[in-house]
Amino acid sequence: MPLLPPSYYKKQWYAFSGHLETIIPFMVDKDDRQKYDRQRLDLDDGDFLDLDWLTGGTRRLAILSHGLEGNSQSHYVKAMARHLLKMQWDVLAWNFRGCSGEANKTTRSYHMGDTADLAEVVSHASSKEQYNCIVLIGFSIGGSMTLKYLGGGNHPNELQGAITFSVPCSFSDTIKQLKKLSGRPYSHNFLKKIRRKLHRQSSILGIDESEIKEINSIETLTERIILPIYGFSSLEEYDSICSCLQYLDKISVPTFIGNALNDPLLGPDSYPLDLAREHPYIYLETPKYGGHCGFNCSKSQTGWMENRAQTFLDEEISSKNAINT
Numbered sequence: 001m002p003l004l005p006p007s008y009y010k011k012q013w014y015a016f017s018g019h020l021e022t023i024i025p026f027m028v029d030k031d032d033r034q035k036y037d038r039q040r041l042d043l044d045d046g047d048f049l050d051l052d053w054l055t056g057g058t059r060r061l062a063i064l065s066h067g068l069e070g071n072s073q074s075h076y077v078k079a080m081a082r083h084l085l086k087m088q089w090d091v092l093a094w095n096f097r098g099c100s101g102e103a104n105k106t107t108r109s110y111h112m113g114d115t116a117d118l119a120e121v122v123s124h125a126s127s128k129e130q131y132n133c134i135v136l137i138g139f140s141i142g143g144s145m146t147l148k149y150l151g152g153g154n155h156p157n158e159l160q161g162a163i164t165f166s167v168p169c170s171f172s173d174t175i176k177q178l179k180k181l182s183g184r185p186y187s188h189n190f191l192k193k194i195r196r197k198l199h200r201q202s203s204i205l206g207i208d209e210s211e212i213k214e215i216n217s218i219e220t221l222t223e224r225i226i227l228p229i230y231g232f233s234s235l236e237e238y239d240s241i242c243s244c245l246q247y248l249d250k251i252s253v254p255t256f257i258g259n260a261l262n263d264p265l266l267g268p269d270s271y272p273l274d275l276a277r278e279h280p281y282i283y284l285e286t287p288k289y290g291g292h293c294g295f296n297c298s299k300s301q302t303g304w305m306e307n308r309a310q311t312f313l314d315e316e317i318s319s320k321n322a323i324n325t
Helices: 017-025 075-086 116-127 141-151 171-179 181-200 209-213 220-232 236-241 244-251 273-278 304-321
Strands: 037-042 046-056 062-065 090-095 135-137 159-165 255-258 280-287
Touching: 037 116, 046 075, 046 116, 062 116, 062 141, 075 090, 075 135, 075 304, 090 116, 116 135, 116 141, 135 141, 135 304, 141 159, 141 171, 141 244, 141 255, 159 304, 171 181, 171 220, 171 236, 181 209, 181 220, 220 236, 255 304, 273 280, 280 304
Parallel strands: 062 090, 062 135, 135 159, 159 255, 255 280
Antiparallel strands: 037 046, 046 090
């Protein structure tokens, strides 16, 4: 039922491919670092999460989850946070383990299906008893975490919806995209960042230089690092448990998925058209253009993701629940 018509058409003339739409916003992000109020959340396993807040004293909170090797300073997170604050939403942009600028204390890191830390963040925000409406906004694998978390149930009543962009809904599907010639630059960039992190954490992880050099793909990284840490027996088991695709039908709050058809990192499984036609809470929009977390390469105007999030919040969440600011 909520299969939405594309509303994104105004890509810049010079962004004539999904690759350029993906890369240009990152390259032109010259803004100063966003000034957040940082809070450290100590976890029961002895580790921590760094939470970055923008607050204006409202009763509405948006929790933002970044993408692979991003953080609260990623260009798409900063843009969304600033826009939401103007729209009278408080913002909590949390950093995945090892992504806040300081090495974490345990072997645990994060992956596309690891919802435990997101659950801790939501629980922490809910326990403040300040907010009568909480929404989740996730980008890329932050979107995958968000959708899997919602499909798993057990979220607080204050959580009333979610918005996601450029979501890889299937691990195996995304691996196929990264193995293609067009996907190799993205894989190389991700691995370059991850190897630096592995070097910093090598003593905790119990790995040496030769083992780090052998990690030459996201698939190998998952097999050598993620599987043993999290107790998965195989890539197939990881895919079956961690891909958010199989959790979508259990989502019970209004949830928007915006995945561009020219996204270079997404395969066919990331466009669940048939499910969206029948599902009462999944709102799927598949613009022809947009790239991966791109959608707007111009700094002179508010981007499509921010405007689309605002529209969804206004039409499907705030108005229907009569939320007071």
